[in-house]
Amino acid sequence: MKKIGLLIDTLIGGGAERIVLNFAETFAKFGHEVHIILIKDVIEHEINPTLYTIHTLSHDGELSKYKFINKILLAQRLKKVVATIETNAKPFDLFISNAEDMDLLAKKAKLKNFYIRYRNSMFVYYKSKFEHTSGFKRLRRKLKFKLQFKSRYDNQNIITVSKALVDDITKQMNIKPRMIQCIYNPFDFETIRKRAEEENLNIPKEKYIIYAAKFENRKNQKLLVKAYKKANTPLPLVLIGNTHTSSDKQYLKELKDLIKELGIEDKIIFPGFQKNPYPWIKNAELFVMSSNSEGLPLVLVEALVLGTKIVSTDCPTGPSEVLVDELKEFLSPVGDIEGLANNIQKALESYPKIEDKYIEKFKASYSIEQYLQLCAKGNS
Incomplete structure (x- = not known):
């Protein structure tokens, strides 16, 4: 039996959140211990607490009004929650992050056996940050977000949900991950x-x-x-x-x-x-x-x-x-x-x-x- 940690911001009523619950139910049905860790205590989907345990880092995701400090505090809280779950028990065998904010927090928390499940076109997301701007502002935003993506995803373990995303990340965005592999989402x-x-x-x-x-x-x-x-x-x-x-x-x-x-x-x-x-x-x-x-x-x-x-x-x-x-x-x-x-x-x-x-x-x-x-x- 493996201990699996699924990381996501919330369980609002969206597709990404539904996939996390699919993961949780499927891992559990295969006999593994599953924990879902949320940044915010927001749940809109139907859940099955007999199959997995849900933990939250905060009520609303705001531990400080200062964004930089808030991320540090949330990362510390994530590390503490993980340590509490592991107390006198088996450590986690695998963490899967399923949202951009959790990608960053898990990296800051230095979680072991941590994989980022990348879910959408990174290149399209990147373009959306500057495509409606022009001139110096456009150049500044292009550089800012290119560096931000590089900083967050270089040298990380990345799982893509489609084959095309591998080229999207490594070729179009020039990200250099530690490893990258396509694994399709599980469907029961x-x-x-x-x-x-x-x-x-x-x-x-x-x-x-x-x-x-x-x-x-x-x-x-x-x-x-x-x-x-x-x-x-x-x-x-x-x-x-x-x-x-x-x-x-x-x-x-x-x-x-x-x-x-x-x-x-x-x-x-x-x-x-x-x-x-x-x-x-x-x-x-x-x-x-x-x-x-x-x-x-x-x-x-x-x-x-x-x-x-x-x-x-x-x-x-x-x-x-x-x-x-x-x-x-x-x-x-x-x-x-x-x-x-x-x-x-x-x-x-x-x-x-x-x-x-x-x-x-x-x-x-x-x-x-x-x-x-x-x-x-x-x-x-």
Whole structure:
């Protein structure tokens, strides 16, 4: 039995947080001791405390009003929590960080056997820091954030969630990790399918199209509603998701304004955040993802596991590793309204049979075995 530490900022209702819980449940089902450590005491997902233990470093993530000091104090708190868990017991065999802030705190805390699970395009994230600036400010921000990324990720153990992310990090960002390896996220097919059978009286009785994601620029629901309008389908569009920051709330307001401007308010359904999105995805006629960037989109894999047809933007990174072979034709360029609209129409008319070969590589057992091999390496 191994002792596994999963590190993340919070368990808000997002995909990254859901993946951490998937990790926790899967490691536990394979007979390992699992601890989830949060920076903030925020939990929105359904949890199963019989399988793992959750620890928090603080109530709201603020131990000092000074950012630099706050990070030092949080790192010290992380080290103390880990030491407390290990008192008179077996030390941790593996730590996996699943969020940028935790990447830094775990490094400062000098945790042993620590791996960073990098989840989205680092290059796209880096560009977002300066792409809307110009002149000296642009040059200053490019240098500042390039140095910040180098400082944080050089000489670290990095696990990417898609193969394309390896080049994204090492070639486009010129990061020089101690080691880097792609391991796909673990997906418990049996649990996903079982939870998809749970009754939900709010699901539309009619056929519908769906997208499940946080409301933000990166997920680009604005592109989706424009493509949906252009596709001119009678099926309603269900948008599952939530907001956390003021910018998220502003984005959702702009999205609803756009929907009104397009004259399709009566065709868009906003059911809010769903702790169990699987019945919604399973019963949908089509799942459409419109993201500008991802890492490995768990919703695409989950949709395939549930046998739901998919179309998606071919964003960096991940979709092209999920939609392969005959499914490749349902990828469209990022930002391409007409391309996404055409694929929506095409998928509704005819779609290849979704076979097991598309999801085989995402089996939980494959992923967990590769992570357990990291324990044997004992990297400090």
